[in-house]
Amino acid sequence: MTTGRGFGVLWSANALSNLADGLAFISMPLLAASMTDDPRIVAGLATLYAIVRLFVALPIGVLVDRIDRRLLIINANLLRGLALLAFALTLHLGLSSLVILYLSMAVVATLESTADNAAVAILPSLVDRGRLDSANGRIAATQLVADEFAGPPLGGFLIAIAAAAPVFAMGGLWAAAGLVALALPVHPRRHNQLGVAATLHGPRSVYKEALEGIAWLAHHRLVGGLALIGALASVGYMLTFSILVLFAWEKLGLNETSYGLLLACSALGGLLGSLITSKLRNKLGYRWTIAGSLLLGALSMGGLAMSTNPIIAGALLAAYILHAVVWNICSTSLRQRLVPDAMLGRVGGATRVLGLLGLALGSFLGGFLGTTSLVTPVATAAGVFVVCSILAALIVQDESTISD
Template structure:
């Protein structure tokens, strides 16, 4: 329940920031670069964050990051009220928020095996379901709030929403304190250990490369989604929010389907099936001018991605030692996010200089490559 309140606020932020950027600049390049900057810290600091998650007490780390994120989000409307807000402020705040969110999210994945060691897929599906319900309701709420009180004021609600997880974390018992962090040399040692473990684990490395290619295509499409809705399809705020809402609805379906599908199909068969479904979704967006076509396409892709992520997270938790999960996931996320800034900028360039629907063709091609990876690597043997 705490996560639901917090994620609801996060979805407001996800919708409001590109809206604010568009209203300030009317540029798809700015929107694409904003999305790129928001994922760049994962590439730069992912291994360091993984080391910190393994070395620091995870409950305290999550509390600190929760408070810091609330203060950063509040800074945007404060600067706006003072008449001081500039575009570079949005870049810096997005950059810092990504680092803090990475710490928080990796910590959650790391503590789930301690809470429910024998029901990992069900627990991960429940966690995904909570996130996706919030993402479903968030854009609808964001669209209504932006129309009624404005995008900047909507961010105040996101600030308050961090109390959802903060209260629960304060009440939650502490977990076992990991080994202490002795200095910078220990961080580099941890990074090396995480890298070597990931390289030796062929199944986890295959997942990382697969996600890297898929994230390139997804980022190309998602990074300019708001521009495509507002500029190409010329939708209003409410219509745009309905398209975004379908992303959350697809996530709910994906999280609900993960467990029954895993019970029915072998993982090595299920994973390429899910990815093929996402490929079809992007192809539909490229071929249709219907105003809800982008939302329906992302609905299909999000069903695929959430179910895939639920299953893959369970595999990682089953195969990665608990005291190394932060380091391995931190380095894995470098690979999986490495192509996201390039994808976002590619999508922005295509939207600016060519037919915006070409972005969906690129995304569909990346999804098809994911299917090939699933069939040609140890993933097929799961």
């Protein structure tokens, strides 16, 4: 296998889906704000999204290991498309409400989790394992362009035309992603394995199967260690980003427009990271690429804590996002290489739960520490990433000991 037609189909479907995600990122909160001026209800949309993704992660992991992943990607995207087209129709006809908006967001969160997990799990069957870093890097680059550069401005432009316009666009893009995914290659061997498993074991408990994934993760030193580092890194991320807008206003003297520019510039670091990760890994190996990237995260957060210059802060944030992308690509590729195919969905789901819990804890701690000084959570994040880097150097093995 190489990064050939099958990967090209997955990449294309992901690109369409990512563009819809970018539209949703800006459009859904704006729609909520157009229906109510209660900040709790507007913010509640993001809270609902996070809670749904947390609670569905484990059962979706089981589903990804039970069912043909190709069909999951197809159906998750088609169903998202149909749900959003129906929501857009209610907006167009003036029949929508906050309840429908919230229900639509819950559907999007559930099906997004399904499509994302299935895409990560199917990738090792589409490319050579030695090219997983490159494939994951291409997917990450496309996601950054769609989510950060293309989706938000397009969403703002469309919603200025009509409230339903970006929602129609989202629905169309997700439906198109599902149709493109129809061209993913069918793997008869996996069909046979799923059929044999169902025949031998009969109906099985979702709970027990989810526990199998958790147990595998807990007993694998490298993959389990990476999951814990990921959870800790998520804490560090949200320590800063939960209060970043306040830090930008008070410490850097930025306004709403310049803050948006700061974030856009920082995303360029992630784009660079997605392009160089494979070369870095080939030169340094997983151990030092991961440890070095996490150390870069620590240095960038430490520098940001001391910075009052918006240009320097932008460069430091770009370095931070670069580290985050390199870390994410390497940890994902290692998981894809080391986890048995039959467990990829469940181990991925358990890893996602740890990451989401880390985000929630980091957000809480960022707000709590920020009441004393906005520098405190940023400086604390730097310390967290130092710990992550040390753990990575201790846990990640030399390249020669990592078996495919």
